[in-house]
Amino acid sequence: MSQRRSSPQGAKSKKARPTGWQIAMVGFFLFYMFVPILSTYVFSVATRWDRTILPEGYTLEFYQRAFSASYFASTLRNSLILSIATVLVSLLFIVPTAYWVHTRLPRAKPMLDVLMILPFGIPTVVLALALVQVYNFAPLARSPFLLIGAVVVYSMPFMYRPVSNAIQAIDTRVLTEAAQSLGANIFQVLKLIIIPNILTGILSGSLLVFATVFAEYTLTSLIVGARFKTFPLLLVEFTRINGNVAAAFSVISFTIAWLVSLLILWVGSKGQTTKTETVQAR
Amino acid sequence: MAYLELKNVNKSFAGVGAVKDFSLDIEKGCLVAFLGPSGCGKTTTLRMIAGFEQLDSGSILLDGSDIVPVPPNRRDIGMVFQAYALFPNMTVRENIAFGLKMKKTLKADLDRRVDEVLEMVRLKDTEKRYPHQLSGGQQQRIALARALAVQPRILLLDEPLSALDAEVRVALRGEIRRIQSELAITTVYVTHDQEEALSISDKVVVMNKGNIEQVGTPEEIYRAPRTRFVATFIGTANQFPGQVVGQNTVISNNLELYTCDLSGFAAGQSVVVLVRPENIQVQAEKSQPEHANHIAGVIETITFHGAITRLGVNVNGARVVADITVANTDPVCLNQKIWLTFPVDACQVMAVDE
Numbered sequence: 001m002s003q004r005r006s007s008p009q010g011a012k013s014k015k016a017r018p019t020g021w022q023i024a025m026v027g028f029f030l031f032y033m034f035v036p037i038l039s040t041y042v043f044s045v046a047t048r049w050d051r052t053i054l055p056e057g058y059t060l061e062f063y064q065r066a067f068s069a070s071y072f073a074s075t076l077r078n079s080l081i082l083s084i085a086t087v088l089v090s091l092l093f094i095v096p097t098a099y100w101v102h103t104r105l106p107r108a109k110p111m112l113d114v115l116m117i118l119p120f121g122i123p124t125v126v127l128a129l130a131l132v133q134v135y136n137f138a139p140l141a142r143s144p145f146l147l148i149g150a151v152v153v154y155s156m157p158f159m160y161r162p163v164s165n166a167i168q169a170i171d172t173r174v175l176t177e178a179a180q181s182l183g184a185n186i187f188q189v190l191k192l193i194i195i196p197n198i199l200t201g202i203l204s205g206s207l208l209v210f211a212t213v214f215a216e217y218t219l220t221s222l223i224v225g226a227r228f229k230t231f232p233l234l235l236v237e238f239t240r241i242n243g244n245v246a247a248a249f250s251v252i253s254f255t256i257a258w259l260v261s262l263l264i265l266w267v268g269s270k271g272q273t274t275k276t277e278t279v280q281a282r
Numbered sequence: 283m284a285y286l287e288l289k290n291v292n293k294s295f296a297g298v299g300a301v302k303d304f305s306l307d308i309e310k311g312c313l314v315a316f317l318g319p320s321g322c323g324k325t326t327t328l329r330m331i332a333g334f335e336q337l338d339s340g341s342i343l344l345d346g347s348d349i350v351p352v353p354p355n356r357r358d359i360g361m362v363f364q365a366y367a368l369f370p371n372m373t374v375r376e377n378i379a380f381g382l383k384m385k386k387t388l389k390a391d392l393d394r395r396v397d398e399v400l401e402m403v404r405l406k407d408t409e410k411r412y413p414h415q416l417s418g419g420q421q422q423r424i425a426l427a428r429a430l431a432v433q434p435r436i437l438l439l440d441e442p443l444s445a446l447d448a449e450v451r452v453a454l455r456g457e458i459r460r461i462q463s464e465l466a467i468t469t470v471y472v473t474h475d476q477e478e479a480l481s482i483s484d485k486v487v488v489m490n491k492g493n494i495e496q497v498g499t500p501e502e503i504y505r506a507p508r509t510r511f512v513a514t515f516i517g518t519a520n521q522f523p524g525q526v527v528g529q530n531t532v533i534s535n536n537l538e539l540y541t542c543d544l545s546g547f548a549a550g551q552s553v554v555v556l557v558r559p560e561n562i563q564v565q566a567e568k569s570q571p572e573h574a575n576h577i578a579g580v581i582e583t584i585t586f587h588g589a590i591t592r593l594g595v596n597v598n599g600a601r602v603v604a605d606i607t608v609a610n611t612d613p614v615c616l617n618q619k620i621w622l623t624f625p626v627d628a629c630q631v632m633a634v635d636e
Contacts, residue, residue, distance in 0.1 A: 174367040177332070177363070177367070178361065178369070179380070180333075180334075182355075182429075183358075183384035183385055183432065184355055185355055188384065
């Protein structure tokens with residue numbers, strides 16, 4: 001039943017054909033979204049592309065140069081470390097906090113909501129410079145740890161929103177009390193009841209944070225710079241040397257982000273199969 | 283000594299008293315209903331027994347020992363919620379097994395116990411389903427089975443039937459009562475539905491504004507309400523406010539009402555006479571009944587309720603309701619002049635507090 005709820009049969013049988021305007025709108029949107037990406041892909045394999053509509057020839061040379069760049073492996077590794085660490089730290093911070101506020105301290109929820117918009121309001125440059133000034137002592141000063149801390153703050157809304165929505169969709173207070181009355185302590189409640197039921201929110205939050213942090217440039221550049229070079233830093237460096245190689249780096253970056261997204265979605269869908277498989281009409 | 287004892291329990295939220303000096307003894311194996319309008323403190327009291335709310339003062343003793351310092355997960359108290367609260371990520375069977383797993387029950391014992399309670403709520407065939415695949419009534423029966431699986435010392439039910447439709451509600455309350463008596467488990471049942479409270483419980487605790495108004499068997503509560511609140515909250519009662527004028531007479535709205543002995547009241551004291559609509563007989567002609575009041579009125583409304591028909595009657599400008607059954611009353615029509623008869627012992631007299 002619940003599968004079909006969103007599409008009543010009456011609406012389905014009278015399916016409206018899209019008008020010319022709608023097609024044009026969608027077409028424009030797709031053009032707007034995909035042309036830059038496609039161009040990057042093509043540019044990364046083009047020999048020369050400034051006198052003709054399509055490139056004059058194709059080559060994989062730039063990929064070879066990208067893969068053999070001296071910092072390629074280390075920057076990729078650093079970016080993965082930064083992204084994964086940020087996802088873990090923000091999970092550790094956000095999930096218990098959001099749960100606690102929703103369940104025990106609903107009055108604090110509006111405050112938390114506002115707090116979670118703040119990172120959008122502060123320019124990253126200001127955030128970076130402020131942090132560098134304040135944490136101007138060892139071992140934090142200009143260290144990867146400071147960077148992780150900064151990126152956690154900056155990407156917090158991306159984790160909080162989906163998690164908060166998922167928590168709101170279930171009655172955490174009653175579920176918690178039910179589990180407690182059956183003898184579960186707070187860790188068992190979180191592990192066995194709350195987390196499995198908000199897993200979709202946790203996964204989409206992780207996905208957003210990963211993708212955001214993997215492409216992060218400003219904070220990294222201003223806080224650690226060359227001390228902890230990440231993939232976007234290398235990419236920007238190459239835009240000054242060779243645009244085609246930079247394009248190849250972009251493509252590699254896209255691909256990694258997409259692979260990770262697919263991986264996370266796959267893990268998420270595995271968690272869900274048991275549910276969807278059994279959804280049948282009563 | 284009672285099995286569950288609440289002693290001078292107080293609780294307030296933001297300075298407003300939710301439960302005031304609440305003391306109650308509940309015997310082992312009894313089903314006690316907390317009945318009252320919303321905001322009367324019944325759910326708060328239940329949640330304090332469960333451990334989900336802290337007491338401001340007072341104590342709660344279970345089988346002689348104070349449970350107030352014990353956290354909810356170690357109180358060994360089963361609870362059923364209005365919103366079912368089944369775990370959406372678990373099948374029916376996993377839901378029921380949850381408490382047993384928390385107690386680290388051996389696999390064989392666990393399986394046997396889950397089967398037992400599934401049998402008890404007659405839902406063995408749903409064990410592999412998820413909560414969202416069950417009807418509300420089924421979900422609540424599973425929630426009951428889940429609470430009972432761990433063999434708790436007491437069972438708390440927080441408005442368990444409020445989210446269900448009328449037919450399921452009646453069937454399920456019978457089911458709850460059957461299981462409760464079979465297991466002889468001490469049970470506290472919170473409800474705002476008086477019919478539910480009267481039909482299911484051994485004892486009813488009527489609450490209002492954080493206070494206990496009356497504790498008694500359902501019959502006592504209905505037949506001998508001790509306060510005006512109880513009389514009007516439980517069932518319907520006609521109220522005749524007036525003054526005591528004699529040993530067994532009250533003047534109300536220019537009517538002389540004969541009541542039982544009024545020696546406990548002073549002459550001239552303000553009182554209210556309460557008469558249940560089902561105790562009023564309706565006749566088309568004046569008669570001379572003995573030991574009964576006999577007053578004239580005009581029918582203003584006739585409402586059909588199935589088994590009974592409720593008449594709204596204008597008596598000297600005041601409204602009196604009388605319930606009649608078609609079988610033993612003459613046919614009536616609107617604006618008809620009729621005579622209402624009710625025996626002296628159907629009149630309950632209460633002092634007005636002011």
